[in-house]
Amino acid sequence: MNGSPTVVDDVMTHRVVALRTGAAFKDIARTMREWGVSALPVLDDDGRVVGVVSEADLLPKEEYNEHDLGRHGQAGDTADVHKADAVTAGGLMSTPAVTVAPGVALARAARIMARTRVKRLPVVDREGFLKGIVSRSDLLKVFLRDDADIAEEVRREVVARLFGTHAEPLGVEVRDGVVTLTGRTHQTALIPLATHLARTVPGVVDVRCELTGPPRPPDLDLGLPDAHGSALA
Template sequence: MNGTPTVVNDVMTHRVVALRTGAAFKDIVRTMQEWRVSALPVLDDGGRVVGVVSEADLLPKEEYSGEGDVSRCGQVQHLAEVRKADAVTAGELMSAPAVTVTPDATLARAARVMARRRVKRLPVVGPDGTLQGIVSRFDLLKVFLRDDSDIAEDVRCEVVARLFGAHAEAIRIEVRDGVVTLVGRVRETALIPLLARLVRGVAGVVDVQCALSGPPRYPDLDPDLPDPQWSARG
């Protein structure tokens, strides 16, 4: 699948703005506004990602600025927020350790990390922890912008041809808005569920409609062939 986005490095933003641990509060807000981002990675002197400052880390400064919130400051569940309200540098404000991902991570893995950790973007780090880029939720969705014709080509060459070899031409592949429809008759009906699963893994595939069946059955000539009514839905 040459040219097909399959790993984080294929879709991430390589030009990234980052903070040093000593960055001041106002400079952080100013940088977020200038770059139109809601979170920024924080680096140590060696360029390694040590944390992330998000808008949520900055809001306690405003939340606890009024007298009406003084009574809440003694509540245990709010102590962390109170500490953030007193923080003035990126090192004090950041959430650490940072949730990161590597450039060679699959898009599926990056999506799982975002979902489980409830973050909108992930710093991308190299083996030594240095910042390589940023990947966002939208970056992961870019794969679904692929042309239907490109998806169909990948399905045929990378999946159908490899599974069915010389008999691949018996399968008709149609793709519309990322939904792949497979129609035809195949002799190796046991491979149909595997085919549907592999097609779902092709970059940009939204859904798979599998309407494949076995070859016509001639009881007198081919007693071992499956019934032609058998089919599988993917």
């Protein structure tokens, strides 16, 4: 893939600050400010990720202060009221943590973020130990890939693999991440697959498929005499 990012390990931040479950509230807020992040992974005594503390987890402390607890401490607010009373990462964190493995494809990581509505994911190994963190901005790095690099990969990994190197050349053009496929092929059944595979190439924004089948041969019987010697109308 010419070194292009395809999995989480390619784009994640390897140097990560994390908290222990006993980290104090003010230390958490201070760390977020110093590192310029809005969420921090929380580790147990063995170093495994057990939760995440975000700015949203800290806000109930201000929202549900002593003056408001009597007015807002209702059944629907139980979780936030509990966090308002918490003073350590263990009580504040959202758990279990939504995590991702280093080898997960970027598209899958993006879907996890969208589905869980989080801005970043701790990256963990099979034992749950923290390896890094991946953010929304990290996943967008793939779209900075050069158009020429994308075009070369589409030709090699999609066109050549599907249609062969000896077939009639098919055109591949890329502009601002948008791939355009042009040309004619006898293997028309493969055209939808070519479009799909081109979309999976890292950095591709969209695919415009203008591939068509071979030209229709002329009707050779037109104007020829029939069996009785008369010309066809």
